[in-house]
Amino acid sequence: xxxxxxxxxxxxxxxxxxxxxxxxxxxxxxxxxxxxxxxxxxxxxxxxxxxxxxxxxxxxxxxxxxxxxxxxxxxxxxxxxxxxxxxxxxxxxxxxxxxxxxxxxxxxxxxxxxxxxxxxxxxxxxxxxxxxxxxxxxxxxxxxxxxxxxxxxxxxxxxxxxxxxxxxxxxxxxxxxxxxxxxxxxxxxxxxxxxxxxxxxxxxxxxxxxxxxxxxxxxxxxxxxxxxxxxxxxxxxxxxxxxxxxxxx
Amino acid sequence: xxxxxxxxxxxxxxxxxxxxxxxxxxxxxxxxxxxxxxxxxxxxxxxxxxxxxxxxxxxxxxxxxxxxxxxxxxxxxxxxxxxxxxxxxxxxxxxxxxxxxxxxxxxxxxxxxxxxxxxxxxxxxxxxxxxxxxxxxxxxxxxxxxxxxxxxxxxxxxxxxxxxxxxxxxxxxxxxxxxxxxxxxxxxxxxxxxxxxxxxxxxxxxxxxxxxxxxxxxxxxxxxxxxxxxxxxxxxxxxxxxxxxxxxxxxxxxxxxxxxxxxxxxxxxxxxxxxxxxxxxxxxxxxxxxxxxxxxxxxxxxxxxxxxxxxxxxx
Numbered sequence: 001x002x003x004x005x006x007x008x009x010x011x012x013x014x015x016x017x018x019x020x021x022x023x024x025x026x027x028x029x030x031x032x033x034x035x036x037x038x039x040x041x042x043x044x045x046x047x048x049x050x051x052x053x054x055x056x057x058x059x060x061x062x063x064x065x066x067x068x069x070x071x072x073x074x075x076x077x078x079x080x081x082x083x084x085x086x087x088x089x090x091x092x093x094x095x096x097x098x099x100x101x102x103x104x105x106x107x108x109x110x111x112x113x114x115x116x117x118x119x120x121x122x123x124x125x126x127x128x129x130x131x132x133x134x135x136x137x138x139x140x141x142x143x144x145x146x147x148x149x150x151x152x153x154x155x156x157x158x159x160x161x162x163x164x165x166x167x168x169x170x171x172x173x174x175x176x177x178x179x180x181x182x183x184x185x186x187x188x189x190x191x192x193x194x195x196x197x198x199x200x201x202x203x204x205x206x207x208x209x210x211x212x213x214x215x216x217x218x219x220x221x222x223x224x225x226x227x228x229x230x231x232x233x234x235x236x237x238x239x240x241x242x243x244x245x246x247x248x249x
Numbered sequence: 250x251x252x253x254x255x256x257x258x259x260x261x262x263x264x265x266x267x268x269x270x271x272x273x274x275x276x277x278x279x280x281x282x283x284x285x286x287x288x289x290x291x292x293x294x295x296x297x298x299x300x301x302x303x304x305x306x307x308x309x310x311x312x313x314x315x316x317x318x319x320x321x322x323x324x325x326x327x328x329x330x331x332x333x334x335x336x337x338x339x340x341x342x343x344x345x346x347x348x349x350x351x352x353x354x355x356x357x358x359x360x361x362x363x364x365x366x367x368x369x370x371x372x373x374x375x376x377x378x379x380x381x382x383x384x385x386x387x388x389x390x391x392x393x394x395x396x397x398x399x400x401x402x403x404x405x406x407x408x409x410x411x412x413x414x415x416x417x418x419x420x421x422x423x424x425x426x427x428x429x430x431x432x433x434x435x436x437x438x439x440x441x442x443x444x445x446x447x448x449x450x451x452x453x454x455x456x457x458x459x460x461x462x463x464x465x466x467x468x469x470x471x472x473x474x475x476x477x478x479x480x481x482x483x484x485x486x487x488x489x490x491x492x493x494x495x496x497x498x499x500x501x502x503x504x505x506x507x508x509x510x511x512x513x514x515x516x517x518x519x520x521x522x523x524x525x526x527x528x529x530x531x532x533x534x535x536x537x538x539x540x541x542x543x544x545x546x547x548x549x550x551x552x553x554x555x556x557x558x559x560x561x562x563x564x
Contacts, residue, residue: 003352010349014335021337021378084333088394091297092350093323248300 007094011102012109015076019110028072032114035064040121052129057121058139058217062179062209065150070171072111073154074164076103077244081162090248100240104155104233111147115140135219142216145229146209150175152236159243175209182208250275250324250402250432251296256305258291265291267456268305275401278428280447280464281436284557288456289436290330293406296434297327309402323352326400328408332391336380340371340390343379344397351398365393368423384411392420396427403427405435409442421446440549454557464549472555473515474547477530478505480513481537489514489537496533498526511540 019025036057040046044056080086089099125131154171161167180186182205190201205211209232212225251273258266266288273279283289294300296307298314298321307314312321335343344365348358366372369389374382379390388411395403408424409417424433425446437443443450444464452460452467460467468474481489486507493502493516505513518526527544534542 006352007350010346014338014346017342018335018337083336084329084331085335087294087299087329088327088333088391091299091322091325091327091329092347093319093352094350095319 004095004098007098008102008105011094011099012106015103015106016110019072019106025110028068029114029117032064032068033117035068036060036118036121039064052125052131054121054125054131054136054139055217057118058143058213061143061146062213065147066172066175066179069111069147069150070154070157070168070175073107073151074158074167074171076107076155077159077240078162078164078167081247082164086244090244096241096244100155100237100244104152104237107151107155108148111151112144115143115147132219135217138216138219138221141221142213142225145216145226146213149178149209149229149232149236152233152240153178156236156240156243159240159247178207178209180208181205182210182212250310251434252306252308253292253296254306254308256292256295256307257303258288258295258300259303264456266295266302269453269456269458270305271451271458271461273402273432273434275432276429277449278424278433278435278447280443280450281434281453282438282440282443282450282553283436283453284438287453287557289453290406292453293327293404293434293436294329297325297404298322299329324400325402325404326395326398328392328395328403328405330406330410332388332411334379334387334391334394337378339376339378340366340382340386340393341375343390344393347394347397353398361397361399364399365397368396369393370419385413385416388412389416401431403431403433403435405433407437408435409437409439417442440553444549452553452556459556460552467552468547468549471547471549471552473545473551475518476503476545477516477518477527478513478541478543478545479516479530479534479539480511480541481534481539482511484512484537486512486514492533493530496526496529498529513541515545 039060040054040057044059046056049056077086080089090096122136125136126133150171153174154167157170157174158164158167160170187201187205190204191198194200209229212228215222215225253272254270256266256269257264269288269292271279281289281292291300295302295305296309296314298307298318301315307321309321310324312318312324314321335346338346341362344362345358348361353361366375369392371386371389371393374386374390379387382390388408392405392408395405403424405424409420412420421442424435427433428446428448435446447464449461449463450467451458460470462470479489479493486504489512490502490504493499493514496516498518498520500517500519503515503517505515507513516530531542
């Protein structure tokens with residue numbers, strides 16, 4: 001057990017150092033922070049709202065992550081395949097599952113770091129008013145899980161191709177679907193088309209990250225939503241292991 | 250140490266490796282020969298556990314590669330064909346990572362990296378990023394990775410590919426030295442390499458093993474092995490071949506070259522060459538100006554060509 005943890009740590013350390021070995025990591029963090037700032041204050045109307053909360057901040061996360069998370073995760077497996085290093089990795093004394101977890105956790109930690117660097121927003125709202133810090137914490141937990149779900153999907157698409165660009169595009173499409181299935185404009189259309197079958201609309205929107213992210217923004221950490229994100233992550237990573245196995249046979 | 254039984258691999262309808270079996274003991278260096286696309290790399294990928302076999306079994310030490318992959322992989326050092334390295338790391342970082350994933354910790358990593366760097370002459374590029382390295386250095390970096398944990402078993406797919414003649418020589422010497430204590434498999438299509446470094450060779454063609462033996466044994470099977478080569482000056486070709494054909498025990502005579510009055514001919518004995526036969530040939534040549542007379546040893550590449558069908562020959 002400690003051995004498998006050791007292997008996961010070794011892989012994760014290598015992945016993280018790979019991010020910071022190139023300027024891409026810094027560029028990514030800067031872009032992420034600029035965009036969150038722009039959307040929170042300019043588009044989201046943080047000051048005009050005149051409320052001591054971070055609704056205008058978290059509101060944009062599903063859309064920001066839509067492009068930024070696949071950009072972080074697209075290289076995870078496709079680069080490994082393109083360079084042929086997958087042959088080294090898979091002949092080293094570790095299980096494919098340890099490699100998958102190590103890589104996923106490293107990228108997730110990187111996203112967590114980027115998210116943590118948005119702390120000035122919290123400082124700002126705390127300085128200006130008296131926000132409910134529990135709600136803020138809920139929002140951060142939800143945002144972190146959301147990033148993890150997108151990332152796991154990107155890991156899967158990345159394992160399916162040796163081309164990073166294809167991995168990026170497929171991930172964006174899949175994540176976009178996960179947003180749109182529960183996005184009010186889309187669910188409204190669905191309700192109009194199927195007025196008698198509300199359950200179909202509910203079923204479709206149950207697959208959406210929007211439905212599950214909403215409660216977190218209100219500070220509610222519901223086990224159902226937690227379960228949703230964790231099962232998206234679990235399912236995607238399991239599929240990644242299947243994809244990697246089929247690749248080798 | 251390595252036991253391969255009835256290994257078979259198919260990719261769709263294509264049979265890449267068909268019923269290959271062999272064993273490698275400690276202290277043995279097995280050369281894996283074959284034309285391009287014969288199934289060498291596929292076999293090695295199955296031995297190292299990268300590809301699961303369609304049928305058959307690989308046993309590493311006492312561990313079955315399919316059922317018990319992690320302990321089996323721990324015993325192996327592997328140099329894949331294209332010598333892949335993580336190009337975003339420095340040589341030192343890459344080797345430290347390899348040592349760590351092989352289960353080394355703390356000071357043991359430093360010692361292992363230092364040893365591998367010394368063996369592969371990487372001191373000059375230690376802190377250089379892998380993607381700035383020349384092909385030879387990159388190859389040696391991957392080689393260093395495969396020996397970082399001093400494995401009992403080494404599997405190397407074309408270890409001298411892309412190296413200059415000096416580096417080729419170094420690597421061959423290194424393989425030979427390490428072969429005294431380890432079980433080594435390496436593939437190549439350079440035949441001198443087999444004679445220089447292997448204690449045994451397997452020739453594989455279109456997925457099946459067509460020959461297995463020491464380099465000497467294989468050489469003896471070459472079509473020209475045992476024949477007597479005679480080069481004389483100032484005698485007509487017909488006279489030479491006619492007289493040689495009459496030699497007792499000669500099966501056939503082949504005229505190799507007839508140029509500027511110098512005739513080169515080859516006499517094949519009926520049974521394997523012996524002293525009697527060479528004496529008889531010597532007697533036949535009495536009175537000629539003999540420039541060369543020797544029993545041919547046989548060449549590995551002649552044997553190789555005689556048993557493997559090359560793509561170009563088929564067309």
